[in-house]
Amino acid sequence: MELTLLGTGGPLGLPVPDCPCAVCAASIGAGARGATAVLVDGVVLLDLTPGVALAAARAGQSLGGLRLVLLSHPHDGPPVEIPPGLPTPARVPEGRRLPLITGHRVTAIATDAPGTGYAIESPDGLRALYLPPGCAPAGNAEADGAPYDLVLLDVAGRPDALARLRASGAVAGTTDVVAVHLGHDAPTAGPELDRRLAALGARAVPDGTTLVAGDYQEVPDVPRRTLVLGGARSGKSAEAERRLAGFPGVVYVATGGTRADDADWADRVALHRERRPASWRTEETCDLVPLLADPQGPPLLIDCLSLWLTDVMDKAGAWDDTAWHHGAAREVAARTAELAAAWRTTRRTVVAVSNEVGSGVVPATASGRRFRDELGRLNTAIAAQSEHVLLVVAGQALPLRG
Template structure:
């Protein structure tokens, strides 16, 4: 089956006529243009965005309407899954024969690719390609970056795709399989640490990086609503519960969620992909369990930090074996060491999110300063044991890997 892409843009193309957004103006400045999505199969079957196939299917073609798209089988048995238009997500029924090529609106839902893989609906060498591209994304380079993470290609107008690989493509990866399993391709980093401030976009970037994976464990490293997390008055923290609920609603439905502070145990026992969100909440809960938040403990720890000098390491690196045997500092140090040991040896593809602390206002309380210092030290140690470290600022992803 040969699939020619007569157009690859959204319903108005990209740049959109008359649109002055940054994405469209960047495209015009670069001389790029994508026509509205239109597909020609084997030179015999044309399908436009939002429209049924033009005319009667040629002899030997089977075209089936799905929720959100089209299932096309050619005379040679080649299989095409095509999204019906922008924001459409095709949903093949269980038991459907796997596809050779999938043309999807990945800007709308990159996780649909991971779900298709999880359901076994893409052949091992299937081609996954982005279609209906437009100004929902800031630029062509950012689109290519994301597609490479998802194991998808970014064809241009006029390109052709065929199973088992594209005849021509302008970006991304030609193999439709999960990104960490491409033969001859560059795998995703085994361990990625993503740092950022509040509302920086760090969690969104972590989710985007694993959207194309067929098996993802979302490790929510507490605390959680209904658990020990309370507000200043001792009552359940409703605002925190709302944040957790929003994160849960945004996760792809085929992802598995594990709520646990035993991060080391999960890292040691799981394969596939793990999204760990986040290191900061994990450390806060571990310090809470250890009783390290009390004013007396925090003041003692802060005095020890001052005595040790600004360049001294955190509890986990500084505490000796005897010192770790008792007290909050020793408890936290042991948990941190266990986490680092599992991080170094995990068989899973891991993306972890952590808060970048210490760049703003100095906390007013000893406990706040203690948490800032300990998380800063932990971030340093994790970064040293990661193949890739990213910093997210205002939604922009900056590589910190040397």
């Protein structure tokens, strides 16, 4: 089954007309995208968009053999002209199955926002799923048989839809996940888009690309161990959360705990909680080794190693100079080595956040310098055992490894 992407952009395409934003300004030439429309084996068209006949011609495809034109979402723009000879576009009621004379079978899938998804099965049994912009499958609509061979969805706007598909088994390791409906609220081209999608196990392709369902695609594996470094308010936590947004049942490990007498800390904790998907579970603990040792658990997001080290030094009495020189230093080093060993051998997907230190003013106190030095050693030990290391500066993630 071949699916030709006549467009891969949001409903308004890219660049959005009269939009002065930086993303639209950069979406020129190969970075421009028409509104998403997909031609399946030349017999089914998913979404009728402006200039669809010209887009098909540019992709070397003909619309002459179309049997079915399906609409997936409400069209709020100007009326779209229907090219002569095309079947009348229709939006199929949720749950309805349409067998075609060509042997294809189309099923309308319920979504959690205005729109209708479509599952398409080819005569030889290959299966593809197409979801409209801003939509995820509703209820158990996505759990229908074996994993899909190919899934087209709004990965950038609704990574939780991908998480839901993974949780139901509709997306597996063999599923080719391709991002469509790419708008100016996400990177639209180049390394940044590829990096963000690869972290979710997905990819993007240019307009006019023909995908073959069932063909193996070399998408970078999701790194098992990722360390995200950055200064205060750099966006490091948001970057770490974004990397796991497409996975179900993530365990968010909060090493800072709660502080009943600190209103500012409570506000910070509440802000983090509001950002997390509802399906994530939170554990407030600094006992990280057992979590890393569990081979069957869902992905972990540890935020953050700096607060873990604070707890370790508190328990060792390491802030006191005398205690430091009479055993606390060895205890902190042993705990760091234990954590690094657990990180090295873990079988779970894990993302950890930590503060990058040493770039500012030298701390005025011995205990401050001690913490800076130990955190630098901890970051170095964890980074050495990580497939992927990022440094976040002003919200921009710079790959240091992987």
